[in-house]
Amino acid sequence: MDSDADEPIKGRKNGLYGEVSDELAASMKSGWGDTELRDLKPVEQAAYTAERRAKLSARYPGERLVVPAGNLRTRANDTEYSFRAASEYVHLTGDQTEDAVLVAEPVADGHEFTLYLLPRSNRENGEFWLDGQGELWVGRRHSLAEASALLGLPTRDVRKATADLTAATTTPTRIVRGYDAGLEAAVDTTEQRDDELKVFLSGLRLVKDDWEIGQLRAACTSTVNGFTDVVRELGQAVATSERWIEGTFWRRARVEGNDIGYGSICAAGPHATTLHWVRNDGDVRPGELLLLDAGVETHTLYTADVTRTLPINGRFNALQRKIYDAVYDAQEAGIAAVKPGGRFRDFHDASQRVLAERLLAWGLLDAAQYDVEKVLELGLQRRWTLHGTGHMLGLDVHDCAQARREDYVDALLEPGMCLTVEPGLYFQQDDLTVPEEYRGIGVRIEDDILVTPTGNENLSAGLPRTADAVEAWMASLTG
Secondary structure (H helix, E strand, O other): OOOOOOOOOOOOOOHHHOOOOHHHHHHHOOOOOOOOOOOOOOOOOHHHHHHHHHHHHHHOOOOEEEEEOOOOOEEEOOEEOOOOOOHHHHHHHOOOOOOOEEEEEEEOOEEEEEEEEOOOOOOOOOHHHHOOOOHHHHOOOOOHHHHHHHHOOOEEEHHHHHHHHHHOOOOOEEEOOOOOHHHHHHOOOOHHHHHHHHHHHHHOOOOOOHHHHHHHHHHHHHHHHHHHHHHHOHHHHHHOOHHHHHHHHHHHHHHHOOEEOOOOEEEEHHHHHOOOOOOOOOOOOOOOEEEEEEOEEOOOOOEOOEEEEEEOOOOOOHHHHHHHHHHHHHHHHHHHOOOOOOEOOHHHHHHHHHHHHHHHHOOOOOOOOOOHHHHHHHOOOHHHHOOOOOOEOOOOOOOOOOOOHHHOOOOEOOOOOEEEEOOEEEEOOOOOOOOHHHOOEEEEOEEEEEEEOOEEEEOOOOOOOOHHHHHHHHHHHHO
């Protein structure tokens, strides 16, 4: 990672144009205006990221901590995938740039944090226009001074990071692994200690602060807009494929946010029984259902995660409505169980109980052989319910996944936690244990639920949930 920023870039070919002349190289060094941004104010989340770093410092006194943003990854030849910074790094800095790293050096009263970033492209050595990641090619980036003012952190050239980290070899060090192999090779750590750091940082995100809750509200609002767009354009989807739905939602995500928070599931007809159907290349047929699971990611990388199951022609038939109502009732029971002091597992258990009762009532499970308690004990309902009923939500769609079990799945809920409640029923096309008319039907309803001091708030309540409300909403948009 280290290099001499002032070393000239010599003999570099510029795309298809071959070697550059000395005259052109000289011309490219001069005649550029001053674009430094001054009098910048800190970004909105700077005060919150400082609080998070203070908690990190208190947890690891006397240790150096290294939190990389990650690197670009090649898509093909000389093109890269869109970069998405590591959530641990974003949570502690508010920055989203590639190749960056946050370093906490231990001092007597805690830590000194330094943000290592790539500075503005060098005009003197040709980096600006001859390097594939030069600003002429990929766009302007903040200077180190600008980044320091915006993020509230001292900054330093990231090309000096490796040398700085290897200069003090006796300092016990931890690094968040999996994002920057070069930095991992440069520091003396143990995988076990590093894994514990990642677990702590994941747990640090369990309770959202006020700013984060605002971001999740914004993500849900944009997601409601995206679902509305899809319903308005269902006619075009019928004429083309699930790809029209995917593209329609993605357009809203890019207009109002950074991107989609995860691969959109635009599952029409029997594709709705495949939990992670992201091929989105199937037909959209009137009379069948569309299971749309999608979320907008904000510019600050917080995502919504919402699912609605919609009748493509605007009206549920009798069997579709029966299955939909069962899932809705299960979700209602699950949401009611989300409250401070309740167990994280409670909403799953409540939802599964309702679905097990319906499966028994419909004769899909043998009521003469099993009661609901035995069904739940044996997990027999899972043939058709398949998955857990929810997960934490935030910077990642499955946020806090590395947190300690006792802090997450075995924990009590606290105000500020945000999670999904998403029961479903899925009858596979080749499932001979259910009547033929059930086969190929999949229904899921998912909302983003904030734990409040007095109970909960549905952040995605802007979308209708009951069968009648869904039909009325669709009619208002397509009629």
